[in-house]
Amino acid sequence: MFRCAACITVQTPVGPISGLEETLTVDGRQYRMSTFRSIPFAESTAGENRFKKPIPKAPFLSTFDATKIPMACFPSSVNFEFGGYLNFTEDCLTLNVYVPHRFEKNVSLPVMIWIYGGAFVQGAAADYPGEGISTFGNVIVVTVNYRLGMFGFIQSADGKLPGNQGLWDQHLGIKWVHENIQAFTGNPNDVTIFGESAGGASVVFQSLYPGNQGYFQRVIAQSGSALAGWSVQPSPNANPFISKKGCERAPDPVECLRALTPRQLQDDEFSFWKPVVDRDFLKASPHEIVFGNDSQTYNARNFFASLDILVGANNFDGALNLFGLSFTLNFTDINTFNLTREQFTGFIIPNTISNAIKPKNDIISAIMGNLLDFEYTDWQRPNDSATLWFSTINMSSDSGFFFPAVSTVKGHAALRKGKTYLYELSADPTTHFIPTPNWIQGN
Known part of the structure; x- marks a missing residue:
């Protein structure tokens, strides 16, 4: 049986989950909080589950140990393994919950769900610790893993590789939060999803999927939108990859791909993978949903219109x-x-x-x-x-x-339901995440 002296156990609809009570010190001030890491919301995507929609995780039969170091989903290339997290697995559909207190009674906090960026080919929830936002904002922060690269966004013309597996992963993680966050003192009716770059595009994609109705109410898209040209693959993308991996002449090319190891699938030559218009998660292109009037996209457009959105970019994102x-x-x-x-x-x-x-x-x-x-x-x-x-x-x-951000807010504002906000961040940071020319003043 799992035991931990510094742990706190939460009784959730999927079973008991045990996390750590911690003290966070910032600028000499101490904050008490509780963290729950590596909670699985889906079954492993290895073997027969590879390339398929995620399967909800079965309830826990005993107390789940949520104190473990998070693992990451495989990126599309070995060269994209970054952030110090070298432990990758196909059993990666997990999330982390950061609670800014020690479970005081009669508390119902707002919730923020973070979806990371990385061009849909790299990134990990573990690269974005949620303690800071959680404690300073007095909100519950959840960071969600989703499949990347060929694991998450491969689509074939025959439908055997449906595409958008990564978007379905995000949706299932959001659904898990809606169904379980109340046990962590979160308010399931006060949820904001937010993300940056491909994560910004992802939260807009999620806002165009009516199956998320009721799961969140607000969206913050930072330096990314589903209306950006770089965020959507216009046609099926599987055939060149299948050919490169020697599966083109196999009796069943998909099973041939499933027989390969994750390392054999990773490929530096195929470093661009994106969501696709699959007529399932995405009934049409994001532009057609937002600006169109087709009855087939009505539910998606109506859901998008009902949300409050904040979209924007940094003044030097193009760098x-x-x-x-x-x-x-x-x-x-x-x-x-x-x-x-x-x-x-x-x-x-x-x-x-x-x-x-x-x-x-x-x-x-x-x-x-x-x-x-x-x-x-x-x-x-x-x-x-x-x-x-x-x-x-x-x-x-x-x-x-900027153009995708402006297009997104224009389309949303024209629908006249939810609140619409546009921002530009031009603050000059003390350090830059990527090598930046010395003549750039801003983000």
Whole structure:
């Protein structure tokens, strides 16, 4: 039997769960709180369950030990294993609950559910400890794992690989919170889901799925939206991957993939995996749901309209694309690399058009190229490398983050039900998470 002197046991609808009572010290002040880690909300996704929708976890037959270090879902590439968490498993659909007290009586706290980012190919709930927000905000924070890369977003044209497994994982985690959070003194009718980057897109995806009705009331999408061009795969994506893994000629390609180990599935060449319009989780594209009037998408649009949403971006979010440009333009130091006007008009603008705008033909592409050149060029210094770099990042920020954010709030506000908010964060941090040019002042 599980025993722990510093633990507190909560009786939940799925059985008893035991977590740790802890003291958090911040700026010399102590905060008492309770943490519950690695609670499984679904069965293992290994073996026959790989690539399928998640199966709800069976109730616990004895007290569950929620004091263990969280494990992570496999990323799409070994190179994406980051954050110091090297223990990966396909039995990864777990969540962590942070409670800002020692279970005082007659308390019903608001709940915030965090969905991490990482381009849908990397990330882990364990990389985002919830103690800070929980204690300072006096809210219960829940962080949720979901499948990534080919494990979470592979789809085949024949339907045998349905796609959006990662979105179904998120939904099941949100549903678990709704059904169990009251045992942790949380209010199941006062829930906000929030996320950043791919997590920001994910919370908007969840707001477009009417099966979440009643599970949350507010959405905070940080630097990401389902309406961003980078967040949706336009067509099934499985065939090239099946071929690369040698399963193309197998009697059953899906079973062939299931027979491979997670390490054999991970592949540096396939580092872009996204949600798809599967006509199940997503009845149509996010744009069609938000701005359309089709009866097939009415329930999704009505649910989206009913929520309060806050969407926004950082003023230099587009600097993320410097990673890709460093490989293409072959530079190692952004502070010394001289960007030419020919590179700006001949590569950066066409690349932006191809990735973000996706024009229907070459004529539209040429027109868009001229418009972007006119809009983003500083015509007093059209050949200056520094201004061209600023133009590059501004164009990337607008196309990948600001335009999707504005589109999301415009569509939501037009539906005239829930409250709508738009923000821009431009504070200059003391440190940057990623290598950043020294001429950037902001986030």
